[in-house]
Amino acid sequence: MSFGVVATDAGLSELEAIVMSAIVFAGSAQFSAVAILAQGGGAGAAIAAAALMNSRFLPMGVAFAPSLRGGHIKRALQGQAVVDASWALAARPDGSFDRMLLFGSSAAAYVTWVTGTTVGAVWGGALGDAHDLGVDALFPAFFLGLLLNEARSGRARGVAALGALIALVLVPVAPAGVPVLVASFAALVGLTRGARDAMLQRQEAEGEPR
């Protein structure tokens, strides 16, 4: 909803705001692009901001890829379903993904997102302020809840702490989106011998052939 309000304030028409939600379907990227337009920036700068904000979908897509089957085009299309919340929800502790859970939660998110944008763009002024309702705390709380429930091993917690630290150090100096992308490099800790041994042991204990 808030995207519809912000986008029309920034000079997009109601239809443009709705079409953007329908074909871009990436909340933070849409907000960054529109914020650049609202500040008087050009189309190139707005698209670049959206691209940087979405760069975190590169590592997310890499993680999701082994769970996909089918040809290149089919996989490219399935990859479009990745959004933060459904990706996080569908991630299993062994690194694979519950594809149907990801597609299902993304489909629900898509309907909500486009409907919300439409309501915000058309009737935005008449609605209460989402900020007053604390809606901005919803997604970080959801991600934190998943993190606390799923990152049980000391190594996963260490990587989480490192990822958060990298992101926070970069926030004041890097363009929006870059801190989260660079934080994904914390996962390279998995390349250390100890992490690989632990992984192999766990797979043997679970009887997974590899």
Added chain:
Amino acid sequence: MSTGATVIIGSAVITFAIKAAGPVALGGRELPTWFTSVVVLLAPALLAALVATQALADGDKLAIGADTVGVAAGGLAAWRTGSIIACVLIAPAVTAALRAL
């Protein structure tokens, strides 16, 4: 083409390409163990970075606010009860209550 239309089409095309890159390059085959051991750690790294940038920063400034306290309260609930539902209900409620003060 208007600036708005250019931004919408440009963002849509670049988002499609970014989301397609991983699945096209790496999908549909078994990957070596070292790769999997990195992938399992991508989730905690990215989730923690999303939490940090959304709850502890406002744009390009580090900022502690009502939302930080709300998210922390939700995190405490998730940690004590293991319930994500409790977490996502408590966080906005605490944030809204602090802002209403």
